[in-house]
Amino acid sequence: MEQFNFNNELSGKIALVTGGTKGAGRAIAERLLQAGATVIVTARNAPEKKNSNLHFIASDLSKAEGAQNVVSEVLTNYGRLDILINNIGGSSTPAGGFAALSDADWESTLQANLLAPIRLDRGFLPQMIDRKTGVIIHIASIQGKLPLYDSTLPYAAAKAGLRNYSKSLSNEVAPKGVRVLTISPGWINTTASEAWLGEIARNSNSTVEEAQQGVMDALGGIPFGRPAEPEEVAELIGFLVSPRANYLTGTEYIIDGGTVPTI
Numbered sequence: 001m002e003q004f005n006f007n008n009e010l011s012g013k014i015a016l017v018t019g020g021t022k023g024a025g026r027a028i029a030e031r032l033l034q035a036g037a038t039v040i041v042t043a044r045n046a047p048e049k050k051n052s053n054l055h056f057i058a059s060d061l062s063k064a065e066g067a068q069n070v071v072s073e074v075l076t077n078y079g080r081l082d083i084l085i086n087n088i089g090g091s092s093t094p095a096g097g098f099a100a101l102s103d104a105d106w107e108s109t110l111q112a113n114l115l116a117p118i119r120l121d122r123g124f125l126p127q128m129i130d131r132k133t134g135v136i137i138h139i140a141s142i143q144g145k146l147p148l149y150d151s152t153l154p155y156a157a158a159k160a161g162l163r164n165y166s167k168s169l170s171n172e173v174a175p176k177g178v179r180v181l182t183i184s185p186g187w188i189n190t191t192a193s194e195a196w197l198g199e200i201a202r203n204s205n206s207t208v209e210e211a212q213q214g215v216m217d218a219l220g221g222i223p224f225g226r227p228a229e230p231e232e233v234a235e236l237i238g239f240l241v242s243p244r245a246n247y248l249t250g251t252e253y254i255i256d257g258g259t260v261p262t263i
């Protein structure tokens, strides 16, 4: 993607991107870095492609202790946090609808997609409120309003919960100077989705292109004809966390190439 000059509009800001080592999270972290922020990324494993300008904290955010460790490490080492991008999430439960799912499937999905952001918000908000400034982004999914019951039932329910929680939180903290926003992407072309397509192709004896078309058909079609690139999602977030978006809070931004068929 073409490199823009963002005039260091995030210079002096401290940002945390959860899951910032791969996929959308990595693109978001690099976009905030380009705009001049100090960027911290978290994941369970160290990044394969190292970028020495991204400060890495290893942590499993699907556990309460993981979130506590990240909050205390960031506040001890950097003194504050200005921008929190709650990006981790995903689905690894079996397909097959309600009967195929155990309590453990529901719990693991809710931990990663809903409780992880809730815990981090709770940990970082007090210092944002004290300073009357801060931006929190929740990465949800179009599945929060367009559920695919056969393949990702707990994920869709967790993301719907995240959208609702995000709105409540914004109502509570907007008067205290903190902005809270939701981004709901459609399909993004990430490492995880490439691996997933490969698996579908192998299991169905088809090509990756046919598998991609099958996924687009299951979504009811993507009018744009392709998934988003991670950098396209990152670009929206780069704007939303910047001072150019100072009056935006409590709203959801769908970035899906037209997938959701309703207004």
Ligand SMILES: NC(=O)c1ccc[n+]([C@@H]2O[C@H](COP(=O)([O-])OP(=O)(O)OC[C@H]3O[C@@H](n4cnc5c(N)ncnc54)[C@H](OP(=O)(O)O)[C@@H]3O)[C@@H](O)[C@H]2O)c1
Pocket (backbone or CB within 6 Å): 018, 019, 020, 021, 022, 023, 024, 025, 042, 043, 044, 045, 046, 059, 060, 061, 062, 087, 088, 089, 090, 091, 112, 139, 140, 141, 142, 184, 185, 186, 187, 188, 189, 190, 191, 192, 193
């Ligand atoms: N890809 C899509 O099509 C799509 C569509 C709509 C919404 N989204 C949402 O966009 C966000 C990013 O998705 P993505 O596809 O870019 O993900 P991804 O490529 O699978 O990357 C996930 C990142 O999160 C980290 N992570 C996963 N579980 C973690 C845990 N328990 N604790 C700490 N870090 C963890 C991963 O690193 P480690 O594995 O090393 O921990 C990795 O850095 C998610 O919220 C997803 O639901 C994605």
